[in-house]
Amino acid sequence: MSQFEGQNIVDFLKVFPDDESCLVYLGDLKWKDGFQCVKCGHQSGCQRKDHGYFCYRCKHIESPTAGTLFHKVRFGLRKAFCIAFEMSTSSKGISSIQMGKRYGIRQGTAWFFMQKVRKAMESSQKWPLCELVHVDEFVVGGQEEGKKGRSYNTQKTKVIVGVELNQKRGIKRVYAQVIDDYSSKSFTPFFEQHISKDAKIVTDKWRGYTPLKKQYNIDQIPSNKGKNFKELHLIIHQIKSWIRTIPTHASKFHMKKYLDEFSYRINRSQFKQTIFHKIIERMVKHKPVYQYQIIQNLSV
Numbered sequence: 001m002s003q004f005e006g007q008n009i010v011d012f013l014k015v016f017p018d019d020e021s022c023l024v025y026l027g028d029l030k031w032k033d034g035f036q037c038v039k040c041g042h043q044s045g046c047q048r049k050d051h052g053y054f055c056y057r058c059k060h061i062e063s064p065t066a067g068t069l070f071h072k073v074r075f076g077l078r079k080a081f082c083i084a085f086e087m088s089t090s091s092k093g094i095s096s097i098q099m100g101k102r103y104g105i106r107q108g109t110a111w112f113f114m115q116k117v118r119k120a121m122e123s124s125q126k127w128p129l130c131e132l133v134h135v136d137e138f139v140v141g142g143q144e145e146g147k148k149g150r151s152y153n154t155q156k157t158k159v160i161v162g163v164e165l166n167q168k169r170g171i172k173r174v175y176a177q178v179i180d181d182y183s184s185k186s187f188t189p190f191f192e193q194h195i196s197k198d199a200k201i202v203t204d205k206w207r208g209y210t211p212l213k214k215q216y217n218i219d220q221i222p223s224n225k226g227k228n229f230k231e232l233h234l235i236i237h238q239i240k241s242w243i244r245t246i247p248t249h250a251s252k253f254h255m256k257k258y259l260d261e262f263s264y265r266i267n268r269s270q271f272k273q274t275i276f277h278k279i280i281e282r283m284v285k286h287k288p289v290y291q292y293q294i295i296q297n298l299s300v
Protein backbone atom coordinates (compact mmCIF):
# COMPACT_ATOMS: atom_id res chain seq x y z
CA MET A 1 0.00 0.00 0.00
CA SER A 2 1.08 3.58 -0.40
CA GLN A 3 0.69 5.71 2.67
CA PHE A 4 -0.77 9.18 2.41
CA GLU A 5 1.77 11.94 3.04
CA GLY A 6 1.56 15.68 3.46
CA GLN A 7 -0.94 18.26 4.58
CA ASN A 8 -2.46 19.30 1.28
CA ILE A 9 -6.23 19.01 1.47
CA VAL A 10 -6.69 18.96 -2.33
CA ASP A 11 -4.33 15.97 -2.60
CA PHE A 12 -6.09 14.40 0.32
CA LEU A 13 -9.51 14.66 -1.31
CA LYS A 14 -8.11 13.19 -4.53
CA VAL A 15 -6.67 10.18 -2.73
CA PHE A 16 -9.88 9.70 -0.74
CA PRO A 17 -12.73 10.59 -3.12
CA ASP A 18 -15.31 8.36 -1.40
CA ASP A 19 -16.04 6.03 1.51
CA GLU A 20 -14.77 3.04 -0.43
CA SER A 21 -11.24 4.41 -0.90
CA CYS A 22 -11.07 4.93 2.87
CA LEU A 23 -12.25 1.39 3.50
CA VAL A 24 -9.53 0.06 1.19
CA TYR A 25 -6.93 2.15 3.06
CA LEU A 26 -8.09 0.73 6.41
CA GLY A 27 -8.07 -2.84 5.07
CA ASP A 28 -4.55 -2.42 3.67
CA LEU A 29 -3.35 -1.16 7.03
CA LYS A 30 -5.19 -3.76 9.07
CA TRP A 31 -3.98 -6.77 7.10
CA LYS A 32 -0.59 -5.53 5.93
CA ASP A 33 1.11 -8.31 7.88
CA GLY A 34 -1.45 -10.90 6.87
CA PHE A 35 -4.92 -11.93 7.94
CA GLN A 36 -5.90 -13.51 11.21
CA CYS A 37 -9.55 -14.21 11.84
CA VAL A 38 -10.88 -12.41 14.95
CA LYS A 39 -13.40 -15.19 15.58
CA CYS A 40 -11.28 -18.31 15.27
CA GLY A 41 -7.68 -17.20 14.77
CA HIS A 42 -7.36 -18.94 11.41
CA GLN A 43 -4.89 -17.32 9.03
CA SER A 44 -6.17 -18.13 5.60
CA GLY A 45 -8.97 -16.45 3.79
CA CYS A 46 -9.59 -14.10 0.93
CA GLN A 47 -10.55 -10.49 0.55
CA ARG A 48 -13.97 -9.94 -0.96
CA LYS A 49 -15.12 -7.31 -3.40
CA ASP A 50 -16.67 -5.34 -0.53
CA HIS A 51 -13.14 -5.33 1.04
CA GLY A 52 -14.17 -7.55 3.95
CA TYR A 53 -12.01 -10.59 4.70
CA PHE A 54 -13.60 -14.01 4.44
CA CYS A 55 -12.25 -16.69 6.79
CA TYR A 56 -11.91 -20.10 5.10
CA ARG A 57 -12.37 -21.99 8.33
CA CYS A 58 -15.31 -20.36 10.15
CA LYS A 59 -16.75 -18.41 7.18
CA HIS A 60 -16.80 -15.20 9.21
CA ILE A 61 -16.55 -12.02 7.18
CA GLU A 62 -14.58 -9.29 8.88
CA SER A 63 -14.90 -5.65 7.86
CA PRO A 64 -11.78 -3.44 7.76
CA THR A 65 -13.42 -1.27 10.43
CA ALA A 66 -14.27 -4.13 12.82
CA GLY A 67 -12.30 -4.10 16.04
CA THR A 68 -10.85 -0.64 15.38
CA LEU A 69 -11.72 2.92 16.40
CA PHE A 70 -13.66 3.20 13.12
CA HIS A 71 -16.07 0.54 14.33
CA LYS A 72 -19.67 1.64 13.72
CA VAL A 73 -18.90 5.05 12.30
CA ARG A 74 -22.31 5.75 10.83
CA PHE A 75 -21.80 9.09 9.13
CA GLY A 76 -19.44 7.80 6.45
CA LEU A 77 -15.78 6.89 6.48
CA ARG A 78 -14.76 9.73 4.21
CA LYS A 79 -16.08 12.30 6.67
CA ALA A 80 -14.33 10.42 9.46
CA PHE A 81 -11.05 10.54 7.52
CA CYS A 82 -11.52 14.27 6.88
CA ILE A 83 -12.03 14.94 10.60
CA ALA A 84 -8.92 12.94 11.50
CA PHE A 85 -7.01 14.78 8.77
CA GLU A 86 -8.04 18.19 10.07
CA MET A 87 -7.34 17.29 13.67
CA SER A 88 -3.88 15.96 12.90
CA THR A 89 -2.71 18.60 10.44
CA SER A 90 -4.19 21.94 11.50
CA SER A 91 -2.26 23.97 14.01
CA LYS A 92 -5.37 25.47 15.61
CA GLY A 93 -7.96 23.56 17.55
CA ILE A 94 -11.33 23.01 15.90
CA SER A 95 -14.48 22.72 18.01
CA SER A 96 -16.99 19.93 17.53
CA ILE A 97 -19.61 22.59 16.70
CA GLN A 98 -17.50 23.81 13.80
CA MET A 99 -16.63 20.28 12.73
CA GLY A 100 -20.29 19.27 12.79
CA LYS A 101 -21.26 22.18 10.56
CA ARG A 102 -18.41 21.52 8.17
CA TYR A 103 -19.41 17.89 7.56
CA GLY A 104 -23.14 18.12 8.00
CA ILE A 105 -23.29 15.94 11.10
CA ARG A 106 -24.64 16.65 14.55
CA GLN A 107 -22.30 18.35 17.01
CA GLY A 108 -22.64 15.39 19.38
CA THR A 109 -21.72 12.93 16.67
CA ALA A 110 -18.67 15.02 15.74
CA TRP A 111 -17.68 15.29 19.39
CA PHE A 112 -17.83 11.53 19.99
CA PHE A 113 -15.77 10.79 16.95
CA MET A 114 -13.23 13.47 17.84
CA GLN A 115 -12.87 11.87 21.27
CA LYS A 116 -11.97 8.62 19.51
CA VAL A 117 -9.30 10.37 17.47
CA ARG A 118 -7.97 11.87 20.72
CA LYS A 119 -7.95 8.40 22.20
CA ALA A 120 -5.49 7.38 19.49
CA MET A 121 -3.39 10.43 20.33
CA GLU A 122 -2.74 9.25 23.88
CA SER A 123 0.91 8.90 24.79
CA SER A 124 2.33 5.39 24.63
CA GLN A 125 4.55 6.36 27.58
CA LYS A 126 7.43 4.72 25.75
CA TRP A 127 9.32 7.95 25.19
CA PRO A 128 9.57 9.90 28.44
CA LEU A 129 10.98 13.41 28.28
CA CYS A 130 14.75 13.40 28.68
CA GLU A 131 17.78 15.70 28.71
CA LEU A 132 16.71 19.16 29.92
CA VAL A 133 13.12 19.21 31.21
CA HIS A 134 11.30 22.18 32.73
CA VAL A 135 8.23 21.43 34.84
CA ASP A 136 5.49 23.66 36.21
CA GLU A 137 1.78 23.64 37.03
CA PHE A 138 -1.08 25.92 36.06
CA VAL A 139 -4.88 26.10 36.02
CA VAL A 140 -7.29 26.13 33.11
CA GLY A 141 -10.96 27.01 32.96
CA GLY A 142 -12.57 29.95 34.72
CA GLN A 143 -10.90 33.31 34.97
CA GLU A 144 -7.23 33.90 34.49
CA GLU A 145 -5.23 34.77 37.53
CA GLY A 146 -1.69 35.28 38.63
CA LYS A 147 0.20 32.32 39.92
CA LYS A 148 1.18 33.75 43.27
CA GLY A 149 0.72 31.22 46.04
CA ARG A 150 -1.01 28.59 43.85
CA SER A 151 -4.72 28.64 43.25
CA TYR A 152 -6.94 26.40 45.31
CA ASN A 153 -10.09 27.34 43.47
CA THR A 154 -11.92 24.09 42.81
CA GLN A 155 -13.72 25.49 39.74
CA LYS A 156 -10.52 25.24 37.78
CA THR A 157 -8.66 22.27 36.51
CA LYS A 158 -5.10 21.94 37.71
CA VAL A 159 -2.53 20.75 35.22
CA ILE A 160 1.14 19.80 35.44
CA VAL A 161 3.25 20.30 32.34
CA GLY A 162 6.76 19.22 31.35
CA VAL A 163 8.71 20.62 28.42
CA GLU A 164 11.83 19.00 26.96
CA LEU A 165 14.28 21.59 25.65
CA ASN A 166 17.16 21.18 23.23
CA GLN A 167 20.57 22.78 23.70
CA LYS A 168 19.42 26.01 22.12
CA ARG A 169 16.44 26.01 24.48
CA GLY A 170 14.05 25.22 21.66
CA ILE A 171 10.94 23.24 22.58
CA LYS A 172 11.28 19.60 21.57
CA ARG A 173 8.44 17.79 23.27
CA VAL A 174 5.65 18.38 25.76
CA TYR A 175 3.45 16.34 28.08
CA ALA A 176 0.69 17.63 30.32
CA GLN A 177 -1.58 15.92 32.79
CA VAL A 178 -4.52 16.80 35.04
CA ILE A 179 -3.66 16.76 38.77
CA ASP A 180 -5.84 16.89 41.89
CA ASP A 181 -3.63 19.29 43.80
CA TYR A 182 -0.08 20.61 43.97
CA SER A 183 1.33 17.95 46.26
CA SER A 184 4.26 15.71 45.43
CA LYS A 185 1.86 12.78 45.66
CA SER A 186 -0.16 14.22 42.79
CA PHE A 187 2.97 15.06 40.81
CA THR A 188 4.41 11.56 41.07
CA PRO A 189 2.33 9.74 38.39
CA PHE A 190 3.23 12.45 35.86
CA PHE A 191 6.93 12.07 36.62
CA GLU A 192 6.70 8.27 36.43
CA GLN A 193 4.83 8.24 33.13
CA HIS A 194 6.44 11.09 31.28
CA ILE A 195 9.88 12.01 32.60
CA SER A 196 13.03 9.93 32.34
CA LYS A 197 14.99 9.24 35.53
CA ASP A 198 18.07 10.48 33.66
CA ALA A 199 16.57 13.86 32.78
CA LYS A 200 17.95 17.07 34.16
CA ILE A 201 14.78 18.61 35.59
CA VAL A 202 14.31 22.25 36.54
CA THR A 203 11.35 23.57 38.57
CA ASP A 204 10.62 26.67 40.58
CA LYS A 205 10.92 26.71 44.37
CA TRP A 206 7.53 25.13 45.09
CA ARG A 207 7.88 22.66 47.97
CA GLY A 208 5.75 20.02 46.22
CA TYR A 209 8.75 19.12 44.07
CA THR A 210 11.22 18.70 46.93
CA PRO A 211 10.30 15.10 47.92
CA LEU A 212 10.73 14.00 44.28
CA LYS A 213 14.43 14.88 44.48
CA LYS A 214 15.02 11.47 46.05
CA GLN A 215 14.33 9.78 42.73
CA TYR A 216 14.88 12.51 40.17
CA ASN A 217 17.61 14.96 39.35
CA ILE A 218 15.73 18.18 40.14
CA ASP A 219 17.21 21.63 40.32
CA GLN A 220 14.91 24.20 41.95
CA ILE A 221 15.50 27.79 40.93
CA PRO A 222 13.48 30.98 41.50
CA SER A 223 10.91 31.57 38.79
CA ASN A 224 11.83 35.26 38.63
CA LYS A 225 8.29 36.08 37.48
CA GLY A 226 8.51 33.43 34.78
CA LYS A 227 11.70 34.80 33.22
CA ASN A 228 13.59 31.63 34.03
CA PHE A 229 10.91 29.50 32.40
CA LYS A 230 10.09 31.39 29.22
CA GLU A 231 9.62 28.37 26.95
CA LEU A 232 7.46 26.64 29.53
CA HIS A 233 5.23 29.68 29.85
CA LEU A 234 4.89 29.93 26.11
CA ILE A 235 3.56 26.36 26.08
CA ILE A 236 1.23 27.06 29.02
CA HIS A 237 -0.11 30.06 27.12
CA GLN A 238 -0.65 27.89 24.02
CA ILE A 239 -2.44 25.18 26.00
CA LYS A 240 -4.76 27.78 27.51
CA SER A 241 -5.66 29.26 24.13
CA TRP A 242 -6.05 25.74 22.75
CA ILE A 243 -8.53 24.83 25.50
CA ARG A 244 -10.44 28.06 24.81
CA THR A 245 -11.23 26.85 21.27
CA ILE A 246 -13.13 23.93 22.78
CA PRO A 247 -16.08 25.54 24.55
CA THR A 248 -18.21 22.42 24.87
CA HIS A 249 -17.33 19.72 27.33
CA ALA A 250 -14.00 21.29 28.21
CA SER A 251 -14.59 19.91 31.66
CA LYS A 252 -12.02 18.51 34.04
CA PHE A 253 -13.54 15.16 33.20
CA HIS A 254 -12.42 15.28 29.58
CA MET A 255 -9.45 17.60 29.93
CA LYS A 256 -7.04 14.71 29.67
CA LYS A 257 -8.10 14.09 26.07
CA TYR A 258 -7.50 17.69 25.05
CA LEU A 259 -4.09 17.68 26.70
CA ASP A 260 -3.24 14.43 24.90
CA GLU A 261 -4.24 15.98 21.59
CA PHE A 262 -2.17 19.09 22.26
CA SER A 263 0.95 17.10 23.16
CA TYR A 264 0.52 14.71 20.25
CA ARG A 265 0.58 17.50 17.72
CA ILE A 266 3.45 19.42 19.32
CA ASN A 267 5.52 16.26 19.69
CA ARG A 268 5.03 15.34 16.07
CA SER A 269 5.34 18.79 14.55
CA GLN A 270 8.55 17.71 12.83
CA PHE A 271 6.81 14.69 11.33
CA LYS A 272 3.85 16.45 9.75
CA GLN A 273 4.32 14.57 6.47
CA THR A 274 3.21 11.29 8.02
CA ILE A 275 1.06 12.53 10.90
CA PHE A 276 -2.24 11.63 9.21
CA HIS A 277 -1.12 8.13 8.27
CA LYS A 278 0.22 7.54 11.79
CA ILE A 279 -3.04 8.54 13.41
CA ILE A 280 -5.04 6.25 11.10
CA GLU A 281 -2.59 3.47 11.89
CA ARG A 282 -3.09 4.01 15.64
CA MET A 283 -6.87 4.08 15.16
CA VAL A 284 -6.77 0.76 13.30
CA LYS A 285 -4.66 -0.84 16.04
CA HIS A 286 -6.78 0.52 18.87
CA LYS A 287 -9.75 -1.54 19.99
CA PRO A 288 -13.20 0.04 19.60
CA VAL A 289 -14.38 2.64 22.09
CA TYR A 290 -18.10 2.98 22.70
CA GLN A 291 -20.13 6.07 23.52
CA TYR A 292 -20.92 4.97 27.07
CA GLN A 293 -17.21 4.52 27.72
CA ILE A 294 -16.49 8.03 26.47
CA ILE A 295 -19.33 9.48 28.54
CA GLN A 296 -18.17 7.71 31.67
CA ASN A 297 -14.56 8.49 30.76
CA LEU A 298 -13.60 4.89 31.29
CA SER A 299 -10.03 4.03 30.53
CA VAL A 300 -10.06 1.70 27.54
Ligand SMILES: [Zn+2]
Pocket residue numbers: 037038039040041042055056057058059060
Ligand atom coordinates in the same frame (compact mmCIF):
# COMPACT_ATOMS: atom_id res chain seq x y z
ZN1 LIG B 1 -12.46 -17.67 11.30
